Amino acid sequence: MVSCVSGSRLDPWVDSYAQRARGMTASEIRALFSVASRPEVVSLAGGMPFVQALNMDMVAETAARLLKERGATALQYGSGQGDMSLREQILEVIGEVGVQAHPDDIVVTTGSQMALDLVTRVFCDPGDTVLVESPSYVGALGVFRSFECDIVHVAMDEEGLNPQALTDAITAARSAGKKIKMIYTIPSFHNPAGVTQGPQRRAEILRIAQSAGILVLEDDPYGLLGFEGEVPRALRADDAEGVIYLGSFSKTIASGLRVGWAVAPHGVREKLVLAAEAATLCPSNYAQLTVSEYLATQPWREQIKTFRELYRERRDALLESLQAMMPEGTTWTIPAGGFYSWVTLPAGLDATAMLPRALAELVAYVPGTGFYVNGAGRNNLRLSYCYPDPDRIREGVRRLAGVIEAELDLARTFGTTHTLATFHGESTPTPDMA
Amino acid sequence: MVSCVSGSRLDPWVDSYAQRARGMTASEIRALFSVASRPEVVSLAGGMPFVQALNMDMVAETAARLLKERGATALQYGSGQGDMSLREQILEVIGEVGVQAHPDDIVVTTGSQMALDLVTRVFCDPGDTVLVESPSYVGALGVFRSFECDIVHVAMDEEGLNPQALTDAITAARSAGKKIKMIYTIPSFHNPAGVTQGPQRRAEILRIAQSAGILVLEDDPYGLLGFEGEVPRALRADDAEGVIYLGSFSKTIASGLRVGWAVAPHGVREKLVLAAEAATLCPSNYAQLTVSEYLATQPWREQIKTFRELYRERRDALLESLQAMMPEGTTWTIPAGGFYSWVTLPAGLDATAMLPRALAELVAYVPGTGFYVNGAGRNNLRLSYCYPDPDRIREGVRRLAGVIEAELDLARTFGTTHTLATFHGESTPTPDMA
Incomplete structure (x- = not known):
């Protein structure tokens, strides 16, 4: 250092x-x-996820096999939207939280942080309001701040984002003449609050967002890491047009790969791809295909x-x-x-x-x-x-x-x-x- | 597809x-x-670089060795500024084009495209002017456009950016009340123009930029790929405070890794790191350490x-x-x-x-x-x-x-x-x- x-x-x-x-x-x-x-x-x-729990020899073999068999692709530029096979595999992963989508709906990003950045870049002018939980993820706050958003905290309770507080915040912001661009939420195993929205709560939040015509930005890096019974059903599973869903392999495989994704409504997805190309041209084929090879050959579940x-x-x-x-x-x-x-x-x-x-x-x-x-x-x-x-x-x-x-x-x-x-x-x- | x-x-x-x-x-x-x-x-x-010219078995062994020996680091989050050892190795690489710097001056990015994006994000308000060559790199134009810059093309000749045209463009923009934030140039083996600034030309451009107090953004992805004798000396080699230098391993190792970097003056570097953290948290340790291992163990020159x-x-x-x-x-x-x-x-x-x-x-x-x-x-x-x-x-x-x-x-x-x-x-x- x-x-x-x-x-x-x-x-x-x-x-x-x-x-x-x-x-x-x-x-x-x-x-x-x-x-x-x-x-x-x-x-x-x-x-930091405990990546030491991975079988490193197995990851090493996966990477070596990829490079020997498909090195010319893994080391080349790829699509700005992300590798097609990986996008298909991501459908399987998000199927676990109930999300049904098409590979074309998915944009692969350099970690889901980049997806947060792209969504904000595409939607937020300086002064636009973003509603966030209270407390909220520090990395998201950094993005919203860097695009000069007006960040409004909305109270949580033991089931996460509080519906009445959300309704009140929408009313207050609109009365003040603010443009609310999105509701940013981590419904499952919240960072940092450690709470989870129940099914009823999720339905209420969706209903409020829909009736107000506000986009929901659902951040779900921990969704598959539930300790009790079934994993929670994503908000996106019940609203394909009103929710952008962000996922990541950082906690289910390894954070050092920097492979995340957004699932977005069609028109939004087109903008995200253009923004992604300006930001990095394309995500790393090397990292993407390592993930793809891992998912295809290893017992990831x-x-x-x-x-x-x-x-x-x-x-x-x-x-x-x-x-x-x-x-x-x-x-x-x-x-x-x-x-x-x-x-x-x-x-x-x-x-x-x-x-x-x-x-x-x-x-x-x-x-x-x-x-x-x-x-x-x-x-x-x-x-x-x-x-x-x-x-x-x-x-x-x-x-x-x-x-x-x-x-x-x-x-x-x-x-x-x-x-x-x-x-x-x-x-x-x-x-x-x- | x-x-x-x-x-x-x-x-x-x-x-x-x-x-x-x-x-x-x-x-x-x-x-x-x-x-x-x-x-x-x-x-x-x-x-697309012809990555097939790499010895794929050797790259596969490099990646496998990395994961077996340092997997817990390669698969973990890293520093927002980039891996310290890699930053030291980058000093050797840019030494080839005459750049002397400190590891602390370097920000590793997801390809040098991301460095372009970060520099623009940090410097350009909507309506700010960026001077670019005529023609200029399409990916840079995309970034400048996405941050609503006013892009002004400056004529080139067989030695690249024309000094008189540059002086005229600065005068014209300033007379029109525009804020010029930077001069974007690819001095060596220009994309798409295929021309290269000679030493005299480089000195003139630096002199003009310095006397006008305008930052130079030097994009140098091809600098080491000269066909005749010595590689050209970077603009940054002769001005550490007035030039941001962008480099990349995309053409000298492999584009699919998405590892590039910026060398920036101290104050700018601090902003770039903060912007980088908002954009992606940190670059991929997996890709960075693969490059680092390759540079340390393979005959990269x-x-x-x-x-x-x-x-x-x-x-x-x-x-x-x-x-x-x-x-x-x-x-x-x-x-x-x-x-x-x-x-x-x-x-x-x-x-x-x-x-x-x-x-x-x-x-x-x-x-x-x-x-x-x-x-x-x-x-x-x-x-x-x-x-x-x-x-x-x-x-x-x-x-x-x-x-x-x-x-x-x-x-x-x-x-x-x-x-x-x-x-x-x-x-x-x-x-x-x-």
């Missing part, structure tokens, strides 16, 4: 940047990761089952140790899948201010404020159980509980903990953003 | 798109490629030499057969490297109108109009010699010469050929755009 040689150097181009570049600011949680990645720190911060069991065990370790060790007044969500639980600290505690003390005790988390654009979330933090093993998770929660106890002692002595920590530093790495 | 089920379906979201989506229109040359990719057609159209010799032989086949077969009044540029020659048809002929007739005679090219935003180029076409072997190139030129002869006969009989062909169709593939 090379440190910034910044400070004294002035930027001669500072007056040349586009208006939108003002929205591109370093997240306060970014600097955390250079510390959190030290081996002595138990990181409950990053959302079994592998997802392995991931599910692994993450369930880790989720259980987290919940059990939270239950056993957290001071009174601390609450958390119970995720039925995915990677995250959302913690609310006892009243008066500030998760951002507490972070340096947690790092000093060798445990890392993501403070809640990063998941809001409105300064909310000071009392919250996100815990990830995807990467450390159960023993490390328990040790991490033990350390965190100690830090919270100490904060409570301080608060009882001096009132609320209002020291605001500010972080500056390196732009690497950002595994948490996924 | 699946054909569009378009036509009767109306787009319910047609009123929701962003202003910038209006600039996202399908290129007229796009449809050509579904025809041009048929095996009976000699395609002198696409800019030898491989580039192999590519150079291969493309020189093809260039020679093209030039010799153009010389032998083209009707009088046809002229073309003599590329000293890269993939392309730019042809000017005899007066009165229209390369766009001629294309369907060329395809009927089983030869494909790219009509000149795609490389302009102002309707120029009707009299021009781009020929690529990178992909077909020398015999196919000769056969292609023979067919093309016959088509031009026939057009000349028609023109002599009926006046100019003014039937305008319009192409509509599939959004795939777009290998030409590279």
Whole structure:
């Protein structure tokens, strides 16, 4: 890691940047990761999938076979929309969450983050409103901000996006003369909230969006990673024209491949392909065909089952140790899948201010404020159980509980903990953003 | 390939798109490629590198070794700025064109197309002026258009971008109250013009840009593929603060990897990383580390030499057969490297109108109009010699010469050929755009 040689150097181009570049600011949680990645720190911060659970020899053989048999294609430019065979295979994957589509409806992207970016680019003028959950995925907020959207948080409850709050937000934004371009939601195993919309809730949200004529942007990276019974049915499964569905192989195969996709209504899909070509010409054939070869030759459903069991065990370790060790007044969500639980600290505690003390005790988390654009979330933090093993998770929660106890002692002595920590530093790495 | 089920379906979201989506229109040359990719057609159209010249078994072993030894890293999220070891290796590669930099100055992107996109996103507000060559790379025009730039073509001569024309264009744009954000240039082995700026010319262009205080965006995908003696020295080699340099492994290793980079002044680099994270979180570790492993273990300079010799032989086949077969009044540029020659048809002929007739005679090219935003180029076409072997190139030129002869006969009989062909169709593939 090379440190910034910044400070004294002035930027001669500072007056040349586009208006939108003002929205591109370093997240306060970014600097955390250079510390959190030290081996002595138990990181409950990053959302890195545990790719070590893959059979690496098998992946190596898959890649080698692909290159030997179809190297001239795998190493060549491809279609801007993505490889046709892979798009057909994606239909099988999204069939698991009830989505019926045509290969022509699918646009393959460099991770689903790129799909988020393309959708925003195609729909959002500066000042357009996007409704997001409260809290919402930090990477989506970054995209919306970089296109100068007006981001409005809508309250959630234990079943995710709250219908009454959604209706109220639509009414309020429209009364204020705002153009609402979309509702961005993660219905299943929410990042960071750790909650899931039930079937009834999904129907209500769709109904509200349809009657208001607002596009739904459904982000579903964790949909297949449910721990209990059937995986949830996607919103897109019940509305092909009103929903853009985003999927990813980052959590079901491997994030380092950067292969995601959008399923979009016909007219939108055409725009997305044009935007994708401007953005990257075409997604990597090498990565796409590696995924395609893997899906065609390996027991991918079994592998997802392995991931599910692994993450369930880790989720259980987290919940059990939270239950056993957290001071009174601390609450958390119970995720039925995915990677995250959302913690609310006892009243008066500030998760951002507490972070340096947690790092000093060798445990890392993501403070809640990063998941809001409105300064909310000071009392919250996100815990990830995807990467450390159960023993490390328990040790991490033990350390965190100690830090919270100490904060409570301080608060009882001096009132609320209002020291605001500010972080500056390196732009690497950002595994948490996924 | 699946054909569009378009036509009767109306787009319910047609009123929701962003202003910038209006600039996202399908290129007229796009449809050509579904025809041009048929095996009976000699395609002198696409800019696909001849990746078959790689030793595929060796690439397969490289990938397999990477996954076996460093699979957990290769398949994981990485830094938004790109892998540190790869950035160090990129310094060696750009050292070949005289660029001295620090690993921290480099941002790895999903092909250099993404770097083009990020630079434009960071610098250009709607209506900002970008100065481009005349003709210019179609993929760059697409990016500038998608960010609603005002694109101004600047005349070229046999040494590329013309200094007097550049000075005049700057004066004219500024007199008209326009904000000029950058000068976009491909100094070496230009796509599509096939010309190269000499050392004197480069110095003049830098001097003009510096004295006007305008950023230079130097696009150099072909820089290492020169056929004669030393490779040209990059503009960036002589100005670290005023030039953003874009490079790519697409032509020196393989385009299907989608690994490119930008070398940028410090302040710009920080913005580019933030924009990159919004766009894709991070580039693919899988592709990046495959490149890194290849550079570390394979004779990459030898491989580039192999590519150079291969493309020189093809260039020679093209030039010799153009010389032998083209009707009088046809002229073309003599590329000293890269993939392309730019042809000017005899007066009165229209390369766009001629294309369907060329395809009927089983030869494909790219009509000149795609490389302009102002309707120029009707009299021009781009020929690529990178992909077909020398015999196919000769056969292609023979067919093309016959088509031009026939057009000349028609023109002599009926006046100019003014039937305008319009192409509509599939959004795939777009290998030409590279």
